[in-house]
Amino acid sequence: MTFQKTILQLAACSAIVYAQSASIGLGTNPDAQGATEEVTPGAGPNGSEDWLNSGMEADGWTAPFLSWDSLIKIDRKTFYANAGSACEQYDWAFQQAGDKHQIDPVFLAFIAMQESSCNADAGGPTPGLMQVACENYPDGQCTNDVAKNVDAGAAFLRNQLDSNNNNAIKVVGNYNGWFTAGDQTGLNGGRGLSLDYPCSDDGKAHGQPQNLDYLQQTLNGWFLGLNPYGDDNWLGQYHCSGDCGSGHVC
Numbered sequence: 001m002t003f004q005k006t007i008l009q010l011a012a013c014s015a016i017v018y019a020q021s022a023s024i025g026l027g028t029n030p031d032a033q034g035a036t037e038e039v040t041p042g043a044g045p046n047g048s049e050d051w052l053n054s055g056m057e058a059d060g061w062t063a064p065f066l067s068w069d070s071l072i073k074i075d076r077k078t079f080y081a082n083a084g085s086a087c088e089q090y091d092w093a094f095q096q097a098g099d100k101h102q103i104d105p106v107f108l109a110f111i112a113m114q115e116s117s118c119n120a121d122a123g124g125p126t127p128g129l130m131q132v133a134c135e136n137y138p139d140g141q142c143t144n145d146v147a148k149n150v151d152a153g154a155a156f157l158r159n160q161l162d163s164n165n166n167n168a169i170k171v172v173g174n175y176n177g178w179f180t181a182g183d184q185t186g187l188n189g190g191r192g193l194s195l196d197y198p199c200s201d202d203g204k205a206h207g208q209p210q211n212l213d214y215l216q217q218t219l220n221g222w223f224l225g226l227n228p229y230g231d232d233n234w235l236g237q238y239h240c241s242g243d244c245g246s247g248h249v250c
Helices: 003-015 077-082 085-100 103-115 146-163 170-177 201-206 214-219
Strands: none
Touching: 077 085, 077 103, 085 103, 085 146, 103 146, 103 170, 103 214, 146 170, 170 214
16 A cells, blocks of 8 residues: 555544444455455455455456356345445336347446436536537537447446456446556556546546546445445545645546
8 A cells, every 4th residue: 555545544534533444245246356245445255345446556456357147236126225225216217228239227327317317407528418429429519318328338248248248347447438458548657547537637637637536446346235325435545636726646
């Protein structure tokens, strides 16, 4: 753990005084390094954040392998009854796109909560529930039309799963714009995503600073029924704010 991360954690802890753990009762993923039964800011059943973010504090993110099919998750009914209640009204779209692209609809609901809090009217350059890049639509045009938006998000996930041997860590990271050296994006001097990249000149020139807690918030947050944007905002070790002021790294 770097000194910079330690300072970030101490600052976060000073502002959060309630419990920073949750018992899920689903066991641990035997294929995930650093996995813990209890979810904490830096770990959970689908692995530790240090492992999920492997390489980020060195030469760049390397995306360790974790099979999509091995992920520990809650079911759709449980998600809708709790942290994912805002998504239930769009269940028809998740089921439709899930069936088309052979993806469990609950994964689409998880991603929609992380990306837009399941707000179909969410704006930005990639609007709508899934916040997916425009090139993933058949006509290359972004829309917040629910059916088209969810279908585009599911199409992106299907493509990523097929291209990355079902590596859940790589697929979920790529959804948020994370990259490895092997992706040959040319970003970050040809390296993978690193701790110092989001607030570098190169990083700021290519959009909003990436959320370095994204994998922890999704795989050990929404996938397990926790709400990183609400009562469970203690999830993650970087506490990204979407800006580079006041000492934030993302």
